[in-house]
Each structure stands twice: as C-alpha cells, then as structure tokens.
Amino acid sequence: MELPNQENEMSKMLNGQVHILNQSLKFINSMSLKCALHLNIPEIIKNHCAPMTLTELITALGINKSKANCLFRLMRILINSGYFISQKISENEQGYVVAPSASFHSTKDASLIRIDVSLVAPVLQPAFVKPWDYLTKWFLNEEFCDMTPFEMAFQMSYWEYLRKEENAGRHFNESVAIDARLIGGVMIKECREIFEEIESVVDVGGGTGTASMIIANAFPNLRCINFDLEHVVDGLTSSENLVHVAGDMFQAVPPANVALLKWILHDWNDEECVKILKRCKEAVESSKEKGGRVMIIETVVNPDEKQKQVDEETRETQLLLDMLMMVLVGGKERDEKEWGQLFADAGFTRYKITPIFGFRSLIQLYP
Numbered sequence: 001m002e003l004p005n006q007e008n009e010m011s012k013m014l015n016g017q018v019h020i021l022n023q024s025l026k027f028i029n030s031m032s033l034k035c036a037l038h039l040n041i042p043e044i045i046k047n048h049c050a051p052m053t054l055t056e057l058i059t060a061l062g063i064n065k066s067k068a069n070c071l072f073r074l075m076r077i078l079i080n081s082g083y084f085i086s087q088k089i090s091e092n093e094q095g096y097v098v099a100p101s102a103s104f105h106s107t108k109d110a111s112l113i114r115i116d117v118s119l120v121a122p123v124l125q126p127a128f129v130k131p132w133d134y135l136t137k138w139f140l141n142e143e144f145c146d147m148t149p150f151e152m153a154f155q156m157s158y159w160e161y162l163r164k165e166e167n168a169g170r171h172f173n174e175s176v177a178i179d180a181r182l183i184g185g186v187m188i189k190e191c192r193e194i195f196e197e198i199e200s201v202v203d204v205g206g207g208t209g210t211a212s213m214i215i216a217n218a219f220p221n222l223r224c225i226n227f228d229l230e231h232v233v234d235g236l237t238s239s240e241n242l243v244h245v246a247g248d249m250f251q252a253v254p255p256a257n258v259a260l261l262k263w264i265l266h267d268w269n270d271e272e273c274v275k276i277l278k279r280c281k282e283a284v285e286s287s288k289e290k291g292g293r294v295m296i297i298e299t300v301v302n303p304d305e306k307q308k309q310v311d312e313e314t315r316e317t318q319l320l321l322d323m324l325m326m327v328l329v330g331g332k333e334r335d336e337k338e339w340g341q342l343f344a345d346a347g348f349t350r351y352k353i354t355p356i357f358g359f360r361s362l363i364q365l366y367p
C-alpha cells in the first residue's frame with residue numbers, strides 16, 4: 001500500500017498534467033471556431049430557425065456522412081466553449097442552436113449593434129498567428145530590440161501590412177468598426193451630458209468614422225471631426241455635422257472641445273503615447289473652461305492584488321490583448337499607475353476613470 005504523502009504527490013502530478021494539457025491545447029478552441037465559421041455553421045443554424053439535428057446539419061453542409069461523428073465532436077467542443085447549445089427536440093433527438101451569448105443583436109436597432117461569433121474571424125488570420133513563432137527569438141536576440149515579432153515575421157509593420165494586404169485591411173476595419181458601433185452606442189447613452197454641453201468633438205484615429213457617425217446622428221448640434229491617416233479617410237462621405245479630416249496625430253490634432261481616443265494609445269509605447277497626448281492637450285486647451293477634455297477608451301488592467309475584483313474572463317481578455325499588442329504593434333495594456341505616469345508626463349493635471357465599457361474604461365483627462 002502506498003503511503004499517504006506518495007498518494008498526495010501522485011494526485012498533484014495528475015492535476016498538473018490536466019492543467020498543462022488544458023492550457024497548451026487551448027488554441028484548438030479558436031481553431032475549431034475558425035473551421036465552424038468557414039463552414040458557415042452559425043448562419044446555417046440561425047437560418048434553420050429551429051434546433052438543427054446533426055443529420056440536418058450534415059445535409060445542409062453537404063458533408064460526406066462518414067464524417068458525421070467528426071462533425072458531432074467539432075460541435076461538442078464548440079458547445080463546451082459556449083458558442084452553441086444542444087437542445088432536446090424529442091425523446092431521442094437533440095438539436096443545435098447558437099448560444100445567446102455568441103449572437104447578440106440589439107433589440108432596438110439590429111443594424112446598429114450585432115455582436116456574434118464572426119467577430120473572431122480577423123483574429124484567426126495568418127497575421128495574428130505567424131508572429132508567435134518569432135517571439136522566443138525576439139526575446140533572446142539584441143538585434144530585434146527595435147522590432148516587433150510581427151515585423152520579424154512579415155518584414156513590415158502591422159500598419160503597412162494592413163495597407164498592402166487588402167483582405168487583412170478590410171477584416172481589420174470591419175472588426176474595429178463593429179467595436180466602434182457597440183462602444184458608440186454605449187457612449188451616446190452614458191456620456192449624453194458631456195456631449196450635450198460641448199460644441200465639437202474630434203475622434204483621433206477614428207478609422208472609417210463609425211463612432212463619429214453614431215455621435216453625430218445622436219447629437220445633431222455637435223460638430224464632429226473624424227481624424228485619421230490619409231489612406232483611411234480618403235473617399236469617406238461627410239455629412240451635415242461630420243467631416244473626415246486626414247492628418248498625423250503625432251504632428252497636430254484638429255482643435256475641438258473634446259478629443260476622443262478610442263483604442264489608440266494601446267498601440268504605442270510610452271514615449272509615443274506622451275507625444276499623442278500632448279497633441280490632444282493642445283487641441284482641447286482653449287476649451288478648458290467649456291468642458292474641454294480628452295476622453296480615452298482603453299483597458300485599465302487591475303494590479304494583481306485587486307484582480308479578484310474583475311471576473312476571470314475580463315481579466316484574461318485584458319491580458320490576452322496586452323500580449324497581442326506586444327506582438328503586433330509594440331503596444332501594451334496599462335494599469336492605473338502606468339496611465340497616471342503618462343498623463344503627468346503629458347502635462348495633464350487631473351483624470352477620472354469610469355469602468356463603463358465591459359473590459360475597458362472611460363478615462364477623462366482634464367487639461
């Protein structure tokens with residue numbers, strides 16, 4: 001008979017094995033989802049308008065019947081990840097439906113907000129996967145100090161890649177536009193008082209202008225400027241209270257009462273962030289007495305001792321994005337201390353953090 005502490009040792013090793021295997025095989029969740037998206041399974045199941053049996057799914061997909069058991073296993077792992085649900089149809093039959101959390105439509109305006117599993121598509125492009133193979137070499141070699149793992153993999157910056165590779169650029173613009181629609185919708189509700197008090201807002205690095213459009217429509221008396229690089233705003237159509245302006249945020253930002261920076265600063269290192277913040281400060285400085293401020297929408301990572309205050313999925317999403325920014329663009333997700341330092345270095349006197357955007361917060365910065 002084994003001694004109790006030997007048993008203990010064995011069970012620790014078995015638990016360790018589960019943990020290590022589970023963590024190292026997690027990419028299979030993403031890759032299985034990628035396959036389901038390419039097969040168009042979520043749309044097929046949604047269009048079926050009732051729980052869909054495995055046999056019905058096989059027929060709809062035109063898959064050889066010999067793969068039935070493999071499709072069952074693909075669906076089983078996706079059910080485990082929370083993308084689909086298996087519902088009882090009759091005594092002997094189960095049917096698949098898309099899980100509510102994987103397909104959220106605004107009940108008020110379906111065209112405005114549609115959050116579903118197709119959001120992951122850009123994350124599974126080669127641009128997201130290949131740079132990880134270079135991470136070890138990047139850590140070890142001095143010569144790569146001024147490069148990102150992405151640049152090692154593709155011999156160009158992520159931004160150049162998006163400009164050159166049409167598909168990747170389109171996927172990127174679509175994903176950030178979906179995000180901007182969601183956050184824009186929350187902003188016009190949660191920041192109503194701010195927008196009602198001011199006369200102008202500039203969305204710095206506003207992409208194709210989705211957030212500006214939502215704000216401009218909700219506040220017709222507000223003058224909105226969507227500001228981004230020439231090739232991004234080129235050809236975009238202005239409206240009554242929305243103009244698209246081309247420029248470089250490191251050089252100058254168009255003056256306005258409020259400068260909005262959504263998902264910009266996490267792309268850049270500290271020195272670059274201070275430069276952008278200084279340009280934004282100059283843009284809002286003359287509105288100091290009229291509610292002038294910079295509004296930042298970004299993650300505020302909790303320090304380790306406070307991590308229990310946010311749920312595990314939020315925390316993990318923040319840390320995953322932090323790694324993604326490190327590998328793609330040389331940026332980072334910051335904690336409050338790191339944000340505070342940037343704000344002080346850029347010459348701001350006061351800031352206020354309000355966690356109103358899921359895993360991200362609104363940070364208001366006063367000149």
Ligand SMILES: C[S@@+](CC[C@H](N)C(=O)[O-])C[C@H]1O[C@@H](n2cnc3c(N)ncnc32)[C@H](O)[C@@H]1O
Nearest residue numbers: 176180205206207228229232247248249262263
């Ligand atoms: C991650 S996207 C964020 C887009 C948008 N703010 C959003 O969250 O939906 C970063 C944006 O910064 C823009 N950008 C990059 N460098 C810039 C620069 N020097 N001046 C102005 N915009 C820039 C990019 O073109 C891109 O649209």
Ligand SMILES: O=c1cc(-c2ccc(O)cc2)oc2c(O)c(O)ccc12
Nearest residue numbers: 119120122123175176179263266267
């Ligand atoms: O490369 C990206 C991709 C995203 C992204 C992916 C999927 C979504 O549903 C939303 C966004 O966001 C990025 C981002 O914010 C950034 O600053 C750089 C790169 C990317």
